[in-house]
Amino acid sequence: MNSFGRIFRVSILGESHGEQVGVVIDGCPAGLELAPEDFADDLARRRADGQFTTARKEPDEPLMVSGLFDGRTTGAPLTILFQNRDIRSKDYFALKNTPRPGHADHTAYLKTGGWNDYRGGGHFSGRLTLGLVAAGVVAKKLLDGVTIAAEILEIGGAQQPAKRLLEAQKEGDSLGGIIRCVATGLPAGLGEPFFDSVESLVSHIVFSIPGIKGIEFGAGFAAARMNGSEVNDAILDKKGRTLTNNAGGVNGGITSGNPLVFRIAARPTPSIRLTQQTVNLETGKKTEITIAGRHDTCFALRLPPILEGVTAIVLADLMLREGKLPRVLS
């Protein structure tokens, strides 16, 4: 199911080293002003282009090949594609028969009988998140009055991770991280207890981002160790404002109007320079693998705009379902 959403529906496509990656957005309201520049900031944040992220250089120019006319969305499917340019597939041909630990190489092989595009992870690549960011930019523009902000809480267990990152990079190792995402300005009443609770929808799309291993809302796992009297948020007024926000802005799967708060855990980048143990798919024998190529020391550094984007996708869809966003803008 390469689609997600009920009214505002995104369909994703592409491979790391294929021709194009991108997204088709169905159900985007008509009349939204949209220009390539709108995508620049979030695409740049996703690229990161920093010291600890991949050296692969992609211009990431959004090609809007359908659904846009005279600078406005038409209500027809909005297609946003990106060319893959800086491809060095030869880095990957060597890996064809030696699945990289921690990657989807082996599960993809097992699922598809070996027909998967193994170059750079193929369809399982983090490059696919370009489409999510692009759709997220569109969704954010729709969510007037809503602010979504993701922030890195820790990398490799450290809140000031510079040293950890340098060490890991030097050692040819990698790090993960924990990121918090907060959406404020939401109306109360979004979500459905069964089966489209806000947590259900957010976690569903978040776990489509490669490398996410956990998610918690509000007090999350800590709530399991607190007493009910500590966790319950005292209700302050008819609008649903609460004294604390251990619920993370959702009760019974439905937004309360308080900020939606969740945290995710991203595993360390699976591609590392250190030698690892794997199997040769042709011979069936154990072998060792050393991964060349250009990799993030920590892809979690690039996650904030992706998390914001997928949150916006969920919220835009929920607001459209409830009639809280119009299908035609003026």
Add this chain to the structure above:
Amino acid sequence: MNSFGRIFRVSILGESHGEQVGVVIDGCPAGLELAPEDFADDLARRRADGQFTTARKEPDEPLMVSGLFDGRTTGAPLTILFQNRDIRSKDYFALKNTPRPGHADHTAYLKTGGWNDYRGGGHFSGRLTLGLVAAGVVAKKLLDGVTIAAEILEIGGAQQPAKRLLEAQKEGDSLGGIIRCVATGLPAGLGEPFFDSVESLVSHIVFSIPGIKGIEFGAGFAAARMNGSEVNDAILDKKGRTLTNNAGGVNGGITSGNPLVFRIAARPTPSIRLTQQTVNLETGKKTEITIAGRHDTCFALRLPPILEGVTAIVLADLMLREGKLPRVLS
């Protein structure tokens, strides 16, 4: 969206103090032997009937009103209903205008303009999980060779929680818990990277269970603090067996054949005897609330069969999608 699943689809219905709760299962293979006794164990585990769970006594007899003929499923929608009998709605009428903190009372009110059935949480009640357990029993029967087992890891932060439970009960307070669910015997290749990763589907349905605040797969949040070289699971053979299982049995959203492992965090039961602060929905003024009624000190104690059930629902659906379960049994 009261339905979940693509081939094996469950649709849930009911309210805590309505006439019936239950589930309609579409896409159940024809020819499965099914009898009321099949449900007894998991329903009893869910009831718990223990010292720290609700005194509400329900016989929980499954009424199979469609989809079954001569003791076998027919391939037509399988409907399993349960009567609500031991209802003391008067306990709840007093609460109509004073939403209980930590419950969905207020969000339900805001969502429905006050038309929600507020008795015992209405549709937002844990009683709805009866349908999930019932559907899970059916799914488990389909999953020949797969074992799913959920186990309580800690309650109120303690691995031996008897004292914590007694204290909380005495104080009129409540506790949460952490539960691990493991599925073994799975084929490799289940799940799709976008947007139906195994983690996406499992978390989607898990977060429909009232009171869940977090989920993590494999090493989960701990993975965010480890190095890549620690987290990556060395691959041992062509079948996908790995030395460790930090991935929790899923890579790129797809099962590897290793055990599927996840942990969830359940908040403490929101209903507590202690006095809490809320608002009067009629007057809009702050007020206090003391909740009578019959409540779990810790509903997490009742979660294991529910978690097993929803996991089975996901897996049955994924196996049917992949043609790994037949539509007709013999």
Add this chain to the structure above:
Amino acid sequence: MNSFGRIFRVSILGESHGEQVGVVIDGCPAGLELAPEDFADDLARRRADGQFTTARKEPDEPLMVSGLFDGRTTGAPLTILFQNRDIRSKDYFALKNTPRPGHADHTAYLKTGGWNDYRGGGHFSGRLTLGLVAAGVVAKKLLDGVTIAAEILEIGGAQQPAKRLLEAQKEGDSLGGIIRCVATGLPAGLGEPFFDSVESLVSHIVFSIPGIKGIEFGAGFAAARMNGSEVNDAILDKKGRTLTNNAGGVNGGITSGNPLVFRIAARPTPSIRLTQQTVNLETGKKTEITIAGRHDTCFALRLPPILEGVTAIVLADLMLREGKLPRVLS
């Protein structure tokens, strides 16, 4: 897929001679007043109870077991069930191994490996349309200002069919019919060209009614024999009013505001008293069959409320999708 609809979603269940038939409606706006009496008229029209329809007597009392509280819908799944009472299954046991021509007996057998409930057609029975009528009643109540009326145009090829009906009944034969359904008062702009054109959705649900063999919109098949200059409807004003309505109220899959008009063809009732040729499923040999039991001479006589109901279901869903019906009534 026993569900239909994106926001207003109906899920059907039951068998002709099972315990209950009915429907679960998800996404029904909260606050709709609903009482058993609301269903009486359409259920009576569906029963027909006439000279040429089945002698099976069912009270058809709607049991609303969830989603209703204090006489109003709550926004939670609305479940409407009907008991099957006047069951004479013994009429059918004789038919177990001799599939009735024109019925689904044989295809159901082939699909389910023989696990289907064959009594009275099981899940394939026209009795399942009770749920469609019930959901249609709810949908009609939502569609303020919209009028939906289905009318029999001909039975057995005759506009005044009394004689044809008497003859067919006397001969132990059966008749079909053609029915027109018209919805007026629709807003323009409902429907989507790909893949949810109004024609797509209406035909989808109409062909779920057992025994429908054709559907045409506006000028329909006759349009294929006219010139473009005859078929094109001259546009009269900005609101979309047209001089003629050969389009049947839909252009490009989208309502124009003119009346939605379609006609359907219903085959003759497949159950006839005349001897027919079939096969014995045990022996594999040809055999003859004479069908006892109670049958409609012409089930088309009972179709109008069913067609109105399914049309209302489609329109309610489309209006909710577009935000043209509120999710909460006041």
Add this chain to the structure above:
Amino acid sequence: MNSFGRIFRVSILGESHGEQVGVVIDGCPAGLELAPEDFADDLARRRADGQFTTARKEPDEPLMVSGLFDGRTTGAPLTILFQNRDIRSKDYFALKNTPRPGHADHTAYLKTGGWNDYRGGGHFSGRLTLGLVAAGVVAKKLLDGVTIAAEILEIGGAQQPAKRLLEAQKEGDSLGGIIRCVATGLPAGLGEPFFDSVESLVSHIVFSIPGIKGIEFGAGFAAARMNGSEVNDAILDKKGRTLTNNAGGVNGGITSGNPLVFRIAARPTPSIRLTQQTVNLETGKKTEITIAGRHDTCFALRLPPILEGVTAIVLADLMLREGKLPRVLS
């Protein structure tokens, strides 16, 4: 909802005069050999390039930008795009404020508040059927042993329509037609009575093709005028073979193994050279319109490969659902 299908799912995109049109196919089995040449025949049949079809010249070269690797499908979303080249949008700018009778211009305007791309019908154009044909080619390749053939039965009411076509062309008028589509070699047991009967799914997708006004299965509308004893197909053997095929290969929504047969009615091309009455959307006043541009005298001539394609899409999806097509080819 720009998607159709449950396992084999097509998502359509594009506009008549936009940059690209095309389709994304999700759930296509991995390992299918696919080359641009595979599309040539059906694309050529769709173009028609004849005397009575549009003079717009498009090379219609399929660009497979994702889901294909080394000439085989990978199991990831398969994206097939087509450039629009021979665009003369200036033909259309004149029509911006004068909706063409019989077209979707006005309904699209009403639906989108005027934000629709009006050039050549925008997203409502027959050019979108390119994606359907392309997906149909893929589906046909999957359907080993199944033959699908559509045949024109009549044009403008004539079985030998040459004269009618010449006349209509000369007069600046247009014609419609009736086409029959037959699929043989199908397994029994495809389809579901509620709500995914074969007729439901076929009609759903067929009515997404612009300009279709009716569909009938087997004896269709004629069945409504026959007696039951004439319509019922005598069953010949255990496999479901019948003496006649008035059912059109479907009973109770499920294939019987007999040929699936349906006929559709296509209206005349709405674009005609003759002067027509419409409204000016700016002034609200009545006005006349004469349509220049390049148009089919009869687009029905181009429908056969489209009908075959959409039928193949439905059948491939149904076979995958039932586990009758593997998810991985070898």
